[in-house]
Structure formats: C-alpha cells, structure tokens
Amino acid sequence: MKTDELIKMLATGVSPVRSLMAEKLIGMALLAGSVISLILLWMIYGIRPDLGEVSTSVAFWMKLGVPLASVGIGLVLIFILAHPGKRPGIGYWALVIPVAVLWAWAIWTWAAADPGIRPELLWGKTWKVCILNITFLALPVGAAILFALRRLAPTRPVLTGAIAGWCAGGAGASVYALHCPEMAAPFLAVWYVLGMMVPSAIMAYLGHRCLRW
C-alpha cells in the first residue's frame, strides 16, 4: 500500500479529539480501585476495633503515611510515563524516599530496643499473611490502573507497569493498615515493603504483556 493512500485514509473524515486527561483517567482508576479495596477490607478482614485510639499515635500515621506517599510519588511518575516524549521532572529515585524514611525509623527502633524483644518487633504476629493480604488488596487498584494505562501510550511498558504496581501496592498497604494490628517499625519496613514489591513485580510483567501498542 502506498504511504500517500494511507495518509489520505487516516485524514478522511477525521473526528476532533478531546484531550483525554491522563490525570483524570488514572485518578479515577485509583479512586475506584481503592473503594473496592476498602469494601473488601471491610467485608473480609474488618477494621481494627481500636482504630480510634491508635489514630492519635505517630506510629499509626507513619504506617499509613509511607504507603500513601509512595502512591503519590508513583502517580506523578505514571502521568509522565503515559505520554510519549515527556521527561520526568522528578527523578525515579524519589520513589525511594518514603521507604528510606521507614527504614531509618525501623533501624532506630531496632537499635534502641532491648535485644530480647527484637524478634517480636520484626516478626510480629501476622508476618505470614501480611504480604499476601497487601497483594490481594492491591489487586483492584492495579487492575483499574492497568485498564487506564491501556488507553494511553507508555513508551516504557515494563517500567510503567512496575511503578503502577508500586502505586497499587501502596494503596493496598494503606487500606490494609486500617486492619493490621502491627505497629512496630521493623515489621513494617520488611513486610509492608515486600507486600508492595509483589504487586510491583506482577505489574511489571503485565506491563510487558498488556501495555504494548
């Protein structure tokens, strides 16, 4: 086929294009996914009964703040990655900041703690289910963001998928924090971070599979 014929075909009867706001699309996906996650949490796990009391503690807000900050930073990067030819105004290293803060807090707690209670700080009572639960609660968010990204044009599908998965993991962890009774920083530094890495790895693979165009 001649290139000129193709051009003529593409241009014939071309319809006006609404600028599709990637921010709106991905934002709505995040919102919808998070609402589903919250409903799942409420139905399956239940919200921790002492939420009112712990909500005044610094530890609780750290536990909620670190994943939420990861979601925020990840979102900024996804908005950029979804558009061809845009360079990020912030570096990818920004993703590390919330985790670094959490780790600094964890190491400080660890060092200050009596050696006898250290295993308790690390393993808590729920380490076995933590990664799985966070991944499960990340699923609706991850799926929703993936659908949104399929309508956009990421030129780096694997990286975009990985960061989208990190976002979904952050959302899942934030939701799970409303149920999870663990409050020790070393626990969060290991299990929450791993729980966010699993969705990130899954979504990197899905990015490779589903985000090509």
Added chain:
Amino acid sequence: MMEKELRTLMLGALDGNAESYRYFLQQASSLLRAYFRRRLTAAPDEVEDLLQETLLAIHAQRHTYRRSEPLTPWLYAVARYKMIDCLRRRSRYEALNDPLDDEAEWLAATDEEAYESKKDLGRMLEVLPVHQRLPIQYTKLDGMSVAEAAAMTGMSVSAIKVGVHRGMKALAKIWKEQA
C-alpha cells in the same frame, strides 16, 4: 520552525480539520522517513513498512499529545518506540531464520521513490469485525459522512463513530502482525 509549523497543523487536526491533518501527516512522513532511513541502514526496504505502522500509531494515540506542549518530542518518541519494537521483532525473526538469504533481496527491492509498503490494507480490513470494517470502509475509504454511513449500514451515528475509532486502533495492532 519545523516545530512551529507542525504543531499548528496538528492542533488543527485535533480540532477535526482533515486538510490540516493530511498536510501534517505528509510533513511528518518526510521527517520520519529520513529518521528511519538513517537508523535502519541494514534493512532499507523495511523503512516504509515501519513508517506506515508509525503513522497508524500516531493516529491511534493522537489523544496522548497535549496541546500545550511541544510536538516534535512527542512525535519522535512515538517513532522511536515503533522502531525499537520493529527491531526487536526483526532480531527475533533473524534468530530463527538465516538472514543471509534475504540480503540480496533487500538490496534489489529497494526503490527510492516508491514509498510503498508490502502491507495490504484490504486483507487487513477483512480481519476486522463487520461493525468496524464497514464504518471504516464507508467513512475513511469511500469518503462518506458519518450520517451517510449510518444510513447506509442501518447503524446509529454513534455506533459508526465508535466502530471507526476502535477499528483504527485494531488496525494499528494487526498492522505489525501481518507479514
């Protein structure tokens, strides 16, 4: 200068101006043809295939260009993405096939002025489901208006629009699968 001119054309195209869009695609084609030629020196007869695939991608993804931003970085990012995709497919193909056999054929087949790919649009359209194929056939190839195509097919106006939109996206995908 190129940026300014191209961007003006593209903004017209995004508002639905077909003439502006056609001119934009022609200008972009010359730029991208040169860009691909410089980079695909080993396979000059694939340049036009790649260019057409890129034009389809530009069309299918034109909503991801933001009107407030410079156009050429977007254009070249789409082109680079398509080129890398093409090279990846080629290297996979060559890993399974002896590339030496094709060498002489490439050289012989290179015609500087043809600007024609080996793709067959008719065959690709046949793959599309009828509710996408007919809207594309009538509005994009036969030049009917959406209303005329709707009357012709008995489909609603919005079904025609959706059919064209989805069908063009599907075409961009089928494009790279057809040998």
